[in-house]
Amino acid sequence: MKVVEIRNLTKTFGTFIAVDSVNLSVGKGERYALIGPNGAGKTTLLKMLVGLLLPGSGNAAICGHDIVREPLAAKKHFGYVSDDPSAYDYLTGSEFLTMTGRLRGLAGAELDKRIARLVPLFPISGILRQSMTRYSRGNKQKIAFLASMLAEPELLIIDEPIVGLDSASIDTMGKTLVDYAARGNTVLFVTHILDFAQKFAGRVGVMHMGRITKELSINKSIKLGNLL
Amino acid sequence: MYILGTLFRADLILMKRWFAAGIYSRLFVASLFFLLFGGIAYALYGISNIFFNNLAAFDRYGQMTAAYIIHAAIAVVLWLSLTSSVAAASGTVLTSSPSLTYLLTLPVPRVWITTWTYLKTISANLTVMLFVFVPVTLSYAGAFDMLSLGFLLRTVLVLSCLVIVSGSVGMLVALALVGWLRGHEYHFSVIGFGLFFGGMVWILKLVFPPALSRIYDATSEQFAVLFAGLPLNNPVLPTFWLAQTVTSGISGGTLIAVLLTAAVLLISLGVQIRRFVPVILAEHSRPYLKNLPEYWKNRLSHFRYPLLIKDWLSLVRLPSETGYGLFLISIAAFFFLSLSYGTKNISHPGNWQVQLIVFSFSWLMFFTIALLLRFIFPLVSREGRSAWYLFSLPKPRTEILLSKVLLAVLSDIPLFLLALIVWRVLPFAAGYRQIMFGASIMIIFFLSLFQTFLGAIAPNFSLGHDPEKVSTSGMGILTLGLSVAVTAEACMLVSMMITGRISQFLMTGVLFAVGIFLTVLLWLTAGKAMQRYEW
Ligand SMILES: Nc1ncnc2c1ncn2[C@@H]1O[C@H](COP(=O)(O)OP(=O)(O)OP(=O)(O)O)[C@@H](O)[C@H]1O
Numbered sequence: 001m002k003v004v005e006i007r008n009l010t011k012t013f014g015t016f017i018a019v020d021s022v023n024l025s026v027g028k029g030e031r032y033a034l035i036g037p038n039g040a041g042k043t044t045l046l047k048m049l050v051g052l053l054l055p056g057s058g059n060a061a062i063c064g065h066d067i068v069r070e071p072l073a074a075k076k077h078f079g080y081v082s083d084d085p086s087a088y089d090y091l092t093g094s095e096f097l098t099m100t101g102r103l104r105g106l107a108g109a110e111l112d113k114r115i116a117r118l119v120p121l122f123p124i125s126g127i128l129r130q131s132m133t134r135y136s137r138g139n140k141q142k143i144a145f146l147a148s149m150l151a152e153p154e155l156l157i158i159d160e161p162i163v164g165l166d167s168a169s170i171d172t173m174g175k176t177l178v179d180y181a182a183r184g185n186t187v188l189f190v191t192h193i194l195d196f197a198q199k200f201a202g203r204v205g206v207m208h209m210g211r212i213t214k215e216l217s218i219n220k221s222i223k224l225g226n227l228l
Numbered sequence: 229m230y231i232l233g234t235l236f237r238a239d240l241i242l243m244k245r246w247f248a249a250g251i252y253s254r255l256f257v258a259s260l261f262f263l264l265f266g267g268i269a270y271a272l273y274g275i276s277n278i279f280f281n282n283l284a285a286f287d288r289y290g291q292m293t294a295a296y297i298i299h300a301a302i303a304v305v306l307w308l309s310l311t312s313s314v315a316a317a318s319g320t321v322l323t324s325s326p327s328l329t330y331l332l333t334l335p336v337p338r339v340w341i342t343t344w345t346y347l348k349t350i351s352a353n354l355t356v357m358l359f360v361f362v363p364v365t366l367s368y369a370g371a372f373d374m375l376s377l378g379f380l381l382r383t384v385l386v387l388s389c390l391v392i393v394s395g396s397v398g399m400l401v402a403l404a405l406v407g408w409l410r411g412h413e414y415h416f417s418v419i420g421f422g423l424f425f426g427g428m429v430w431i432l433k434l435v436f437p438p439a440l441s442r443i444y445d446a447t448s449e450q451f452a453v454l455f456a457g458l459p460l461n462n463p464v465l466p467t468f469w470l471a472q473t474v475t476s477g478i479s480g481g482t483l484i485a486v487l488l489t490a491a492v493l494l495i496s497l498g499v500q501i502r503r504f505v506p507v508i509l510a511e512h513s514r515p516y517l518k519n520l521p522e523y524w525k526n527r528l529s530h531f532r533y534p535l536l537i538k539d540w541l542s543l544v545r546l547p548s549e550t551g552y553g554l555f556l557i558s559i560a561a562f563f564f565l566s567l568s569y570g571t572k573n574i575s576h577p578g579n580w581q582v583q584l585i586v587f588s589f590s591w592l593m594f595f596t597i598a599l600l601l602r603f604i605f606p607l608v609s610r611e612g613r614s615a616w617y618l619f620s621l622p623k624p625r626t627e628i629l630l631s632k633v634l635l636a637v638l639s640d641i642p643l644f645l646l647a648l649i650v651w652r653v654l655p656f657a658a659g660y661r662q663i664m665f666g667a668s669i670m671i672i673f674f675l676s677l678f679q680t681f682l683g684a685i686a687p688n689f690s691l692g693h694d695p696e697k698v699s700t701s702g703m704g705i706l707t708l709g710l711s712v713a714v715t716a717e718a719c720m721l722v723s724m725m726i727t728g729r730i731s732q733f734l735m736t737g738v739l740f741a742v743g744i745f746l747t748v749l750l751w752l753t754a755g756k757a758m759q760r761y762e763w
Pocket residue numbers: 013016018036037038039040041042043044045083
């Protein structure tokens with residue numbers, strides 16, 4: 001059973017076809033990157049997958065659970081970070097993590113242990129007790145990313161993980177994704193930075209005008225730069 | 229002057245755009261809005277009509293008492309508009325609006341930015357004031373045969389003075405205080421709340437002194453002495469000049485009042501032109517509020533009921549929300565306190581109880597609807613830009629809705645307390661207190677459910693950061709309309725009950741049945757709509 005299984009998924013806004021019968025399957029342990037120009041439909045595709053948009057036609061399943069018929073079962077298997085990682089202004093970063101843990105059924109010492117393990121990934125301990133109102137974009141991104149990993153879901157779905165991150169954090173982000181997948185999990189992300197995809201993805205799908213037009217596995221000989 | 233014209237034109241274009249996006253629905257919304265305000269104005273007119281006609285039966289003394297009431301109203305309104313101006317001006321200075329920020333990046337002289345902001349505030353305040361005050365003075369003039377163009381113009385003059393003075397002073401105070409306000413919003417809202425309430429009680433004491441109760445049984449000579457001795461009839465009070473301008477015509481006092489207003493305006497404008505923009509800029513460069521105030525740390529941070537606690541924190545942690553909530557509640561309390569003072573010693577015509585009960589009930593509901601529309605209706609929309617987080621979590625959407633319902637019911641508690649005060653303090657016949665308290669609780673409860681569900685049917689996530697706009701959007705106005713309709717139905721039933729046409733049991737039964745029916749209907753609709761959210 002594939003972790004992500006998308007069949008002929010389509011989404012139209014009025015007469016405009018944003019996602020045009022996309023087929024995609026991603027297996028356990030894979031790191032899959034979607035690349036493509038602005039407006040290609042990458043965000044729309046991910047939003048359908050995580051239940052923020054209703055599919056027009058076609059279907060998709062996560063760990064065998066259809067996203068329309070069994071949305072809750074499907075949602076238990078992934079963590080998601082939006083391309084606009086805004087979260088609740090009136091909470092502090094650490095409260096946001098605690099709340100996310102609670103909402104995903106974690107509590108007590110176990111939750112504290114997981115938070116304590118995740119936080120040191122980025123140099124953010126200094127701002128954890130501040131309200132998120134004034135977090136810079138990059139710091140919002142980091143907190144939202146940590147929150148998505150908190151319950152250790154089998155699948156991470158991240159829309160533009162490195163927008164707004166400094167170069168050290170980009171490296172950490174990439175390595176964290178690789179580690180996460182190495183533990184038998186799956187990572188699906190969108191990026192505009194070909195270097196990042198080249199370095200940290202295992203497979204790349206090129207999206208253009210709502211379709212996945214090319215798919216290729218990354219190895220040393222492939223230069224993504226020549227591709228677009 | 230040219231720049232000022234451009235700024236106003238920009239506002240006009242914004243308004244045109246608003247109408248252009250769906251002209252019919254927008255026209256509908258706008259006309260509903262006017263209908264509602266018209267209704268309120270008409271209700272005010274009707275009530276004061278009864279009141280003043282009642283007084284007119286007492287000839288000259290009646291007229292003197294009525295003039296006194298007008299003066300009292302001016303004093304109260306002055307205090308209200310002063311305090312709300314200070315609050316509003318502090319808000320303007322403390323929060324940065326995107327359009328103002330943009331304007332500051334353009335080469336526009338600050339004189340015009342300041343004047344433009346100020347003129348907009350003043351004209352908005354004057355409009356509201358006209359709506360509330362003119363019905364009262366109109367019915368006064370009608371009752372005592374004084375209606376004329378001159379009377380109307382004098383009323384507008386006096387109101388303009390009130391609005392300009394309070395707007396100018398409000399800005400001055402806000403600009404003076406802003407240095408200390410920064411980072412202490414909570415402390416200041418508590419202090420401000422105390423000052424506001426203290427001032428209110430003091431004014432009420434001034435308006436309704438013990439001597440007033442003796443006036444109704446006084447002989448003519450006693451009346452004259454008692455009346456002249458009332459604290460509010462002191463001829464050196466500026467409000468006395470303003471009241472005289474309305475009730476008896478232009479005098480020397482009017483001139484002084486107008487000159488004083490002009491002086492305050494000029495001083496305030498001068499200070500604003502010099503200080504407004506620098507203060508706003510300083511505000512933008514202030515260091516971020518570091519940690520949350522001590523008393524918020526770790527409270528509730530265990531998130532045992534995560535959704536509910538999150539929503540609760542979203543209301544209480546934003547100073548603008550808490551402040552506005554406190555303000556509305558205290559205005560309501562003030563209103564009913566003055567009503568109870570004012571009605572204590574009045575002569576009672578036959579249907580007085582009916583009028584008083586329906587009047588108090590409808591005002592209680594008015595405040596309820598205002599609060600709910602501002603705080604409960606936008607609950608779902610307020611998820612705003614963070615909605616991606618909530619709606620991609622493995623949580624059933626019904627559970628999310630349920631947490632909003634729970635929060636709505638929790639937020640009803642201050643309203644229940646207000647209802648308790650109303651039905652205890654006012655001089656109602658004893659037999660009605662309990663049933664009316666019960667009915668009020670029930671309607672408040674149902675209204676809060678309706679508003680939660682209606683807010684979930686077509687939430688406006690893109691306006692989530694601005695609950696004010698959410699409640700004045702199309703769906704908000706629709707919700708307002710439904711709430712008013714429910715309230716009107718309740719008022720009708722209540723008056724039928726008091727006049728003995730239906731029993732208390734039947735009234736409660738019908739209210740309950742309608743409430744349950746609408747709850748189920750809206751709940752199902754909202755539940756279905758939630759499954760189809762696209763974000
Ligand atoms: N709610 C909507 N209504 C109408 N059109 C929409 C809506 N949402 C997205 N679109 C359109 O669908 C297209 C695909 O948008 P999408 O956000 O998926 O692109 P993207 O590949 O993520 O682009 P980017 O690289 O800029 O993030 C765009 O042309 C966008 O304008």
